[in-house]
Amino acid sequence: MDIVAWRRETRAVRYALREAMTAEQRHDAARKIAAGLDRYCADHKPGRIGLYWPIKHEPNLFAWARERSIELQFCLPVVVARGQPLEYWPCPSGDAMRSGVWGIQVPSHRDVVMPNLMIAPLVGFDRARYRLGNGGGYFDRTLASLVDRPFVIGVGYSCRELATIHPKPHDIPMNMILTERSRWNRTSLTP
Numbered sequence: 001m002d003i004v005a006w007r008r009e010t011r012a013v014r015y016a017l018r019e020a021m022t023a024e025q026r027h028d029a030a031r032k033i034a035a036g037l038d039r040y041c042a043d044h045k046p047g048r049i050g051l052y053w054p055i056k057h058e059p060n061l062f063a064w065a066r067e068r069s070i071e072l073q074f075c076l077p078v079v080v081a082r083g084q085p086l087e088y089w090p091c092p093s094g095d096a097m098r099s100g101v102w103g104i105q106v107p108s109h110r111d112v113v114m115p116n117l118m119i120a121p122l123v124g125f126d127r128a129r130y131r132l133g134n135g136g137g138y139f140d141r142t143l144a145s146l147v148d149r150p151f152v153i154g155v156g157y158s159c160r161e162l163a164t165i166h167p168k169p170h171d172i173p174m175n176m177i178l179t180e181r182s183r184w185n186r187t188s189l190t191p
Contacts, residue, residue, distance in 0.1 A: 018057040029180035034064035036178045048073045050115030058121040078106045085142040122156030129173040132165045143172045
């Protein structure tokens with residue numbers, strides 16, 4: 001099996017499925033995912049959360065982040081150089097943003113920080129908590145570069161579950177997968 005071709009085709013199908021969702025369905029899913037993040041944050045009190053700028057109809061968690069910005073600190077991943085690990089820069093509420101690599105919005109001021117909790121969007125996922133991302137390898141490369149890894153939650157829509165993503169040796173499983181319907185952690189599935 002050509003895993004690279006399979007992943008490329010699977011991504012294309014998953015992107016089309018996300019795009020076919022109505023705005024209301026995506027908003028409702030993001031609200032339910034945010035409720036799951038609230039439960040996690042209440043139990044574990046992360047100091048700083050690495051979020052992401054939603055692209056290609058990924059769950060948009062910015063409303064949740066704005067509502068929680070008084071008690072939680074947020075930062076965004078930034079591609080500083082192609083093929084290198086991501087950097088996380090703080091994104092205080094109301095700060096200006098600018099267009100980064102691939103037109104993805106990033107904070108306008110570089111100040112490298114390390115989140116205690118990283119949230120990663122999922123194109124697809126499996127129950128072993130492996131994440132199929134957008135294909136650049138930045139997130140796995142970032143995790144592999146860290147000596148002390150933060151807790152990592154992959155977020156996505158439940159209909160993106162796959163039997164397997166056919167993980168490669170460089171793929172790193174998430175600590176938890178959180179969808180609008182359930183969550184998978186190291187030992188259990190919780191509806």
